Amino acid sequence: MGVGKTTVGRLLAKKLYRDFIDIDAEIERTQGMSIPTLFEQYGEPYFRQLEKDHVLRESAGKMKVISLGGGAFTQEDIRSYCLKHCLVIFLDIRFDSWQDRIHMLAGNRPILKGKSTEELQELYTARQEAYALNHSQMHTDSLTAEEVALYLKESLITAYELEK
Numbered sequence: 001m002g003v004g005k006t007t008v009g010r011l012l013a014k015k016l017y018r019d020f021i022d023i024d025a026e027i028e029r030t031q032g033m034s035i036p037t038l039f040e041q042y043g044e045p046y047f048r049q050l051e052k053d054h055v056l057r058e059s060a061g062k063m064k065v066i067s068l069g070g071g072a073f074t075q076e077d078i079r080s081y082c083l084k085h086c087l088v089i090f091l092d093i094r095f096d097s098w099q100d101r102i103h104m105l106a107g108n109r110p111i112l113k114g115k116s117t118e119e120l121q122e123l124y125t126a127r128q129e130a131y132a133l134n135h136s137q138m139h140t141d142s143l144t145a146e147e148v149a150l151y152l153k154e155s156l157i158t159a160y161e162l163e164k
Contacts, residue, residue: 006024009067012152016156020066021058021064023066023067024069035047051078052078073131079130083133088133088134090132092137092138092140
């Protein structure tokens with residue numbers, strides 16, 4: 001959450017000539033309301049089911065770059081499916097860097113509302129355990145979104161060439 005998945009994903013998809021799907025944006029579009037409104041009106045379990053449905057449907061297709069919401073990968077069904085059928089890239093950020101961004105995130109992230117620094121640290125740490133299960137990890141603290149996208153593009157091209 002807040003690492004720049006959407007920005008990097010959009011840039012990477014453009015560089016690779018692929019479609020880009022932001023799962024949170026798709027949920028908002030299909031439901032006709034914002035994520036905070038969904039949480040408020042229907043609760044987190046309802047949202048997580050929508051999230052799971054969208055991720056499994058979108059990731060079943062090929063040749064896409066998909067950005068998952070910060071909590072999506074903590075769901076076992078999503079994580080297992082993606083690890084088996086997709087290339088999972090974890091954009092990592094240190095807690096102190098992430099904490100510096102929280103003021104930009106809190107309004108649109110219901111899971112952050114009213115959390116103390118200690119509770120934020122717990123959320124960050126708990127999610128790191130799920131995120132540690134991936135195919136590739138990139139630390140993004142000191143990089144721009146453009147630098148991350150370019151590095152990922154070059155890495156993917158190199159890996160593809162090596163497999164030939």
